[in-house]
Amino acid sequence: MTQILPLALPGTLVDHHRIDLTALYSTGWGIHTYDVAGTPNGEVYALYGVYRHTYGVADDEQDPAKAGFGYRIITRYSANGEVLASALFRSDGAGEPSAVVDGNDMSLCVLPDGVLAISTRPDNTTLVAPDLSRVLAAYDSKDRRPFGEFAPGDAFATSISVTPSGRLLCTVAEYGVWRYGNLLTNIVGVADGALTAHSKPVIKALAALDPAPAHHSGIDSRAHATYRGAPIGLANRPRPALTELVADEDPLSGWDDSRLGRPVALADDLFVVPVYAKTFRGGSRGRPFVFALVDDRGEMTGRLHGLHEWRDSPFTGFNFNLAADPNHGHAFHLNRYGLYAWNKAGVLRAKLATDTKAFKPLTHFTLAACSPDGDLLLVHTKQHLILRVPAPDDLTVLAAAVEEALRAYARQRTALKKEWEPVNWHWTLTSAPVYRL
Template identity: 45%
Template sequence: MNRMLTLPTTVPALLADAHGLDPVAGGWAPQHAVATADGYTYVVSTVWRPWRGTGDPADPAHAELNFRFITRFFPDGTPLTTAVFGGPRPDGTPSAIIPDGSGDTLAVLPDGTVALALRPGSTHVFSADLSQVLATWPMPWGFEERKARTGDPFAASIAVTPSGRLLCTTSEYGLKWADATLNVVAVSDPVTALAPGSKPALRAIASLHPTTDSQTDADQHPHVVFGDAPVWRDNRPWPTLTDLLTDFTGSSGTFYGYRDCQMTRPSALGDDLFVVPVFGRTFRSGSRGQEFSFALLDDQGVLRGRLEGLHRHDDSPFTGLDFIVVADPHRGRAYHLNRYGLFAWTADGRLRSRISTADRPFTALKNFELMECTPAGEILLLHRKQRLLLRVPVPQDLEALPAAVEAALKAYGTGRLALKKQYAPVNWGWQDTSGQVVHL
């Protein structure tokens, strides 16, 4: 099949009609996208709508909405199947999954099944054709649920290494914040699959924050271990990632340091080398110039450096809060996109390409969000407003990346025009009438 560069992120017309989704008001948005080695693409989207106090709240066209759907696309961009979950089925029975949480991330597992990980730690596994929910591990919410040990979480994000190891983040309660905090980076053994009845142990390699005095017995998760015991209180990797980066960057004692820092999902640069985005506190007055690092960790938790070449102010990801780094573990490359540029590194952390969004014809990159790197070595970009995915084929020589991006942006314009003729979208709402809809 032809692998199209520009793909629509569609919502099934039946779903839009049944719930009275208004393309002008919005209310649905793609969150993450991944691709398989043979070119199929999966996109997870959220649908939300508060009850506005008018109309019958029991009427599907006016009712409060909060559900998700995952769409599988052919390599040519045609929607194949959409799995809908989180809200009641059309017959009124409850969904097989109540997707509490946020930060939706997809991963194609080694056996071809699809995992959806949500913050703070719920994980759900679907069949490759999206017809079934194969397994679900919910994260307990609230003090009473945690105390009663309800739920059985797995991870808040999942990435897959070439050998099939799972690179994950997990959240912890009982830090100095009231909610669960993304705090642990961990890896699995490739022998144990994430599948029905099989949840691999995760070996912690890094912990972001050390303040765990408020943790109770209920805050232990037996599948996340350090040494021979669950990660809990002082039993965790040490020094913390915060301390390692503070020492590495020499930011100790500075106002713009790593105190109260956060991290986003890590990506695999190989089987034993990972990149973890860590960024300092954000401020209402603006955070441009604040400390951040895309840290390079090996599978033993040793800090091997960071992705170099970014200026703390001129290349700051704080302007648009764009902290995602994606990696190609088969070719040893990493990519980052923010409001100031698109950047590419080799696995040794050296910056090999910087494409400034201030230069034509690359100003359009400001409108895109970095989603993922495909097994074919492409970068997946999502247009924030137009809800279109752009595949950017990456050349062997990263110094030729600007020419490849320029060609992809031109192809995006041509592809968008063709899709507008095909779908006739209203307010960039791409409604699909051909794909199968499955209510899980």
Template identity: 50%
Template sequence: MVHTFPLALPASMVEAHRVDLTAKPSDGWHVAVFDVAAAPSGDTYVLYGARRYRPSIPSVEDPAEQNFTYGIISRYAPDGSPSDTALFAQPHPDGSLSAIPEAGDMTLAILPDGTVALSEKPGSTFLISADLSRVLEAWRMPFGYSIEEAGPGDPYAASLSITPSGRLLSVTSEYGLSNWAGARPNIVALSEPKTNLAPGAKATLQAIASLDNQAARQTEADLRQYVRFQEAPVGRDNRPSPSLTELVSSSTARPHDYRECTLGRPVPLGDDLFVVPVFSRIYRSGNRGGAFTFALLDDRGRMTGRLEGLDLYKDSPFTGFCFSVVADPHRKRAFHLNRYGLYAWSSDGQLRARMSTEEKALKALTHFALMACTPEGELLLVHRKQNLVLRVPVPEDLRDLPSAMETALRTYGTQRTALKKRFSPTGWHWVEESARVHRF
């Protein structure tokens, strides 16, 4: 059943900072969604941020009027009602620092035991209890342009996803690649079956792909014992070969298009098949028409194909930077939404449904971001401006998805009207008082 529920801000936070909900991004007030994850229990976790920055009052004495930045994780019951909310990044009222620092690129994953894993680029991972009441473990990767400057730290993954059997599909970062400064997401790695990520116990990851193999500048200090290839830590020449860059560029007439390419977040299509997005370099002059590949890799790192049927220009994900691919590993289907359409593939990489946003009935999709797929096979979309989450059941036959999506968008409008009467939002900001609020 199609269901819409609001992305709520904690009332206590709004009141403590006297937030003007009528303010716009141009006024320094901004709310953004980073990721959504669905648990097997039916709960939905939403990771988002709220920020107020007003340069005209940088040293105001009243704490309620000062600038702030919060990371927020909210847990929603299957009916869409919020049960718990966790606040982090912003220092506590007594001045003590948050257990989870601020970061601009964060992802969520729900481990098989219900633990929430929050990953921050380039490689910090935090384990959080399912009820969002406490941080169970913190593996931090310090910032620095080199391992010598940053120090070894205690990193883990830049992103995590979970396969049906509980394997961890991850991206880890490396220093000393090509001419890059700093740590760069580079290794796609996979844990063994029935291994568990838990406080004090990092699951060993086996590298299956390396985006950039130019690592001659690396030293022993750059090796991470938990990321391995051929029974030794990944580093220098000990890594999967050929590189992922070489694999995706091998079938194009212009292999230089993938020079200095970037790695998207891999998602599982099953326990042994994964979608690994690769995007060409970002240019200030515009990127529509730039090269990209949604590669299909097996658990040995072999490229078995790609998600077919997209035109580099007409279906470009670079417009609006719509880089996410989501997958339903239980039914072996993949989905992608950008400003030009919604697309669905079967596990063999064949395009089974294409929904153009030029069609009047689907035009509203341009305002949504596709964030996740639930274990029940439902798509989770977030409206970028109206801060609403839309849950859409996907029919067994993907050819029926266009009509199902049209119905979902009509239902969204009706349910949105009902929610407005119930909550009376201000500037499309929904405020909730009933959820338990925790601070890290």
């Protein structure tokens, strides 16, 4: 069933900071969506943030109506679209300290036991109760910085996804990737045990991006992430690296400074690992990218075929997300030029081009995830709504399903506006509980 869900701001937060919902984002405030995740029972969680930068206002300004701020918000929706609860925490280091470990590249995952995992780079993972009422545990890596004393923390993963049987598909950051003096995502691995508030499983590395991150020492070993039975670090990581396997595809500039995207599971033992070449300030359309198929032995068995580096470039607008429905063996990607769908063999089975009238509205959406039952979860970047698209078992009728969902979106949006009365597409939540984490 097609469904739309509002990415709402808690009314108490709007009132406390006197947020002007009519103001343009160019005045220094805005809303950004990080991730969306579904549960087997049809519920949905959304992770997004709101910030305000105040120019010309003192950093120690105490009046919340004038001071800048940054918050992350998690909202939980029932299977029928009702907002059940929200939780928020500071992301700017100000105010009441948060139990959630903050960081970059924030992502969301619902673990097999229903616990919510919030992960950020580098390898910080916070476990939150399903009802959003409290933090259960936090694995904090204590980010290493150049020229400073470093005391290793208790790290886990930069991102987590769950396979049908409950395996955890993870990424891990390493120091010195492409000779940078910080930690960047470099390892893809699988953990077969449960991640709980009391214990974490070992992540077995399958693939690496940079084959030899620079300036490693003993403190850079990841004891909970292993390759061939030994901790990741120093010279121990999978070889050949993904960039070595695809090195002949861009012989002029190579794959130095490339980035590893968040992998998705096509099956319990098959994963799609996106790799993107270096981006440039003057424009990156046409730069190479690979959606590699990697099995659980670490072998690159193929790729998702059918995308042209220029005509289908994800670098336009930086739309790099992939989503997968492992129960049917389908992978999806949405960028400015179309919605693409592949089967398990990596064959492109559908392309819904956005230069056609029917699918032009897709240019306003980003692909967030697939729900466990295979529905596509899209986020409207300006209207702050999640669109749930029932994806068919047969990809040859995907076009009809998406076209109907876009029509339903327009109808349901009108009804939701009458119910919520948003201001400039900003939705305010007043009825559900709001927790501070």
